[in-house]
Amino acid sequence: MLVSVTRRRLVGGAAGGLLVAVCGGRSALAAATFGHPRMPATRPALPSREFFIPYTERPIGNGGLAAGQVALTFDDGPHAVLTPLVLDTLKRYRVRATFFVIGKNAAAKPDLVRRMLAEGHSVGTHSWSHPYLTSLGDEQARTEVVRAQDTVQGIDPGGLPFFRLPYGAGLRKPALLKTLTDLGLYNFYWNMDPNETSAMTPAALLGRCLAEVRRARGGTMLLHDTHRGSVAMLPDLLDSFMRQAIETVVYRVPPSCPAPPEMMPATKGEKAPPGLPAGA
Numbered sequence: 001m002l003v004s005v006t007r008r009r010l011v012g013g014a015a016g017g018l019l020v021a022v023c024g025g026r027s028a029l030a031a032a033t034f035g036h037p038r039m040p041a042t043r044p045a046l047p048s049r050e051f052f053i054p055y056t057e058r059p060i061g062n063g064g065l066a067a068g069q070v071a072l073t074f075d076d077g078p079h080a081v082l083t084p085l086v087l088d089t090l091k092r093y094r095v096r097a098t099f100f101v102i103g104k105n106a107a108a109k110p111d112l113v114r115r116m117l118a119e120g121h122s123v124g125t126h127s128w129s130h131p132y133l134t135s136l137g138d139e140q141a142r143t144e145v146v147r148a149q150d151t152v153q154g155i156d157p158g159g160l161p162f163f164r165l166p167y168g169a170g171l172r173k174p175a176l177l178k179t180l181t182d183l184g185l186y187n188f189y190w191n192m193d194p195n196e197t198s199a200m201t202p203a204a205l206l207g208r209c210l211a212e213v214r215r216a217r218g219g220t221m222l223l224h225d226t227h228r229g230s231v232a233m234l235p236d237l238l239d240s241f242m243r244q245a246i247e248t249v250v251y252r253v254p255p256s257c258p259a260p261p262e263m264m265p266a267t268k269g270e271k272a273p274p275g276l277p278a279g280a
């Protein structure tokens, strides 16, 4: 029952991506809106752009973002103390991010998931309990994925079919990748990783983040809203983005759009066309 409910919900989201990929191609990626009506204009700039990413089975690295665009992503929350601080900072700077929450943490702090969504962020999942899914049997791994998605959808149906593998582990496990595909989940990786460690000072972490942006010129940055250093340096990072005119983006599932009948995906089993760069 658990699986069937999630599958039904998620396949619909993926189908929306397929339709947009058909009718708009990469030009659809340029479609975007600025700002967010719920966010007070407390800062002069840096309203995050929505980035509608077509569904793909392939691992997502930089997400197809242009140079100078950064999608901030936060894993492992929600954390009772640190996640609200991250949300406060993002709100102050009018920045929206993509959160990959651990299912059991979301179940423990459903109000924080609701707050993420209410403040315009995107919420995907990161398994139920953050194991190495590669170390589990196929059914166990599937349950980890499905239970997390069902938990978030149960809290707020605004959760998206976005998924990030714990530790990024799974690229060489076809059965696991097939599970994500069967469920219609996006397989998010990253192309910028400051590699937060407990010993790093906020200043050192900030330096690594900025070095990653210089190296990659933009894309998807991996951060954790469970890491004190990341929470502490986030305002400085966003200040630096403003000085450099770096645009933050929040990943979204494309809205469905009409497609020519002959190109309309006929079944939920069809696959999206390739085209996005693979991730690390």
Ligand SMILES: [Zn+2]
Pocket (backbone or CB within 6 Å): 075, 076, 126, 130, 166, 167
């Ligand atoms: Zn994680």
